[in-house]
Amino acid sequence: xxxxxxxxxxxxxxxxERQFSFTGRVLTIGFxxxxxxxxxxxxxxxxxxxxxxxxxxxxxxxxGDWKDKALGDWxxxxxxxxxxxxxxxxxxxxxxxxxxxxTGVLYGIALWLIVFYLLRPMFPGxxxxxxxxxxxxxxxxxxxxxYGLFIGFSISFEYDELxxxxxxxxxxxx
Numbered sequence: 663x664x665x666x667x668x669x670x671x672x673x674x675x676x677x678x679e680r681q682f683s684f685t686g687r688v689l690t691i692g693f694x695x696x697x698x699x700x701x702x703x704x705x706x707x708x709x710x711x712x713x714x715x716x717x718x719x720x721x722x723x724x725x726g727d728w729k730d731k732a733l734g735d736w737x738x739x740x741x742x743x744x745x746x747x748x749x750x751x752x753x754x755x756x757x758x759x760x761x762x763x764x765t766g767v768l769y770g771i772a773l774w775l776i777v778f779y780l781l782r783p784m785f786p787g788x789x790x791x792x793x794x795x796x797x798x799x800x801x802x803x804x805x806x807x808x809y810g811l812f813i814g815f816s817i818s819f820e821y822d823e824l825x826x827x828x829x830x831x832x833x834x835x836x
Contacts, residue, residue, distance in 0.1 A: 684824050688754045689747045691816045696746025699809040700739045703802075707735075712801040713794065716742060721787045746813075749773065753813055758821040763811060765818070770810020774803050 700716045707715045717734035719741050728734055757765055782788050791799065 684820060685751075685754070687820050688750050688817055691813060691820070692747035692750025693743045695750065695809060695812045695816070696743035697739055699805055699812065700742040702808075703805050704735055704739060706801050706805070710797075712798040714788070714798060714802060718785055718787055719745070722784050746809075750813055750817060753817050754821070757814065758817050760814075761818050761822060763815060766811040766814020767807050768810070769814050770807040771803070773810060774806035777806075778802070 703712070703714070704716050706712050715735055716738035717729050719738045720729045720734055724734075729737075753769060757769060778788070778791060782790070
């Protein structure tokens, strides 16, 4: 019975299932993180801490006044969740092995720099950094840092748990 279980664990189909499970968790972490932190971003926009709303993500592709209303923000939150899945996969591929919280914080800062410097021309509603104001800059940077920390810590934790399970299986096989 024990040997059947060990042989079953060695099968390729079961290894793929574990890997898919990790990738599925990464995608879930990405979506939940994107939705959660963009909801927080919408809240701080409503409290006038920032001039940037979640509907900004729609501005390059969507025409119409509805995107500047609550519906646009809710759709923007959902789209940010989808885009966040890609951000999480990139973190998984490049940085999942790092267990330090600083890695996630730096990832969040890097994302902020990418959005506010590199991608700014894509978003007509996003003013240059000098025109955004201190409250908007500090608030958005903090949100991105917390988002990066959430993504980084969650994915690194899942990766570490997967490695521990893999190491335990190796010890059992020996």
